[in-house]
Amino acid sequence: MANPRADRVRDVAKLAQRSARARRGLFLAEGPQAVREALKLGPRVVAEVYASEACLERYPELGSLARATGALRLANDDVLAAMADTVNPQGILAVCRQLDTPLGDVLARSPRLLAVLCRVQDPGNAGTILRAADAAGADAVVLTDGSVDIYNPKAVRSTAGSIFHVPVVVGADVDELAREARAAGLGILAADGYGTVDLDTLQDESAARRLGATQLGMAQDGAPSSASPGPALEGPTAWLFGNEAQGLSDDELALADARVAVPVYGEAESLNVGTAATVCLYASARSQRRSG
């Protein structure tokens, strides 16, 4: 393809718009890393691949994967630039089928760790949290109704390919989510800067349960300590993370078993939602894996 004004080019470029993505059920993956992760999922996910010859020469295995789909079309740099959301799509992009999963399917697989984004607005934040959730081994990421579109090109870029690894639930109703997650055996924790339960304390309690209370000196007489005020971090958990400016709403907070604050040791007034999510998800992952 050589004509950046062709209809097909315009159709791809329109995927930068939420309405076009929703109508067509497609989204854009740009650059070698994202396209490679998409191609690993095969034609179920990848509808079309556009690449320059230079790119395919530079990444021969990517070229093989792309050719195997039967959906590869060569394109020049002008065409790729016209299709892409980024200034420089690095010679390759894929039109992918949206791959969100119904909540019921996620819960049927007995998940141990869910990240729930409640009205998170910034595409970079949402994508970064999805990438961190992938790294922490989360079983799914849920975006509630009113959240940013995870298929936004900037969000997709921020996931660095993790959108093709972690099941994503979109448009969730937070009340329904809380009810069904609880019915599936998950505890619900709200990450809340004003929370009354400290994440460090939960980690200590989890370690104490693992080691036996006496070994931490919590019960001098050898009997297990009866003080266990916090929820069990090592148990299956859905974490709720809130909007960047407002945090979680009162209604959202009311759905949780506990409001958990990430400790702030310095003078920072609050944490970026991505930072808070990272600390919470890694704390859960560590407690779960050390207790498994």
Next chain:
Amino acid sequence: MANPRADRVRDVAKLAQRSARARRGLFLAEGPQAVREALKLGPRVVAEVYASEACLERYPELGSLARATGALRLANDDVLAAMADTVNPQGILAVCRQLDTPLGDVLARSPRLLAVLCRVQDPGNAGTILRAADAAGADAVVLTDGSVDIYNPKAVRSTAGSIFHVPVVVGADVDELAREARAAGLGILAADGYGTVDLDTLQDESAARRLGATQLGMAQDGAPSSASPGPALEGPTAWLFGNEAQGLSDDELALADARVAVPVYGEAESLNVGTAATVCLYASARSQRRSG
């Protein structure tokens, strides 16, 4: 002030450029939160404050703080928009004096936790890490030569005021930094996805030292275990974090006592540098505070 084309307005707006910031030793803090944190440091930091009447009415304590500096000038929204880097500076901005600290001053205060950004390029990443470092109680953030300018307006915004809390060292030579930090008693850890030491293992070892090896069942005969392969996470530590695309260079890695990998439990290929920094700094903070 009512004329958005006045020389003074243009001078402020030019602080969006690195060269103007460097020449004048100034930078911009935009919005009520950042300006409030700046004002708490007083005229040593705040050179000028521009605010709309509406903003001062909305935040009366901010108005009092601003008036107390003697550097407050009323400005209309057109002037503020012309001065600001953001589309919407929320009615207030401050011209601040750059407040970086010499490395020697930081090291003279016996720091326990430093975050060193080695050629980190994205202003949002740098600012977010500074904010996370503040939250984790780090004693300073060091940016090596070749890093993004921390006084970039987007970086300053991403710190959410933390740039006024945490001492910042800029333009550091990484070899000199490593030598002087080591001489000041700090261990040097490199955050490296290919690292051979696992952060979880370091956390476990640190906990084991705290509790006594026998309590973790590491030494059946009651003698302390002699196996202590990793560096002590509870000791004073300077963490090196690398460039977004390339990570740490071989030369930078060679300066560290150990290359530490944040565990990836899922399929993510790598971690965003901000995510990795958050996990590392919080792991150190937790180990240090639990052992203190």
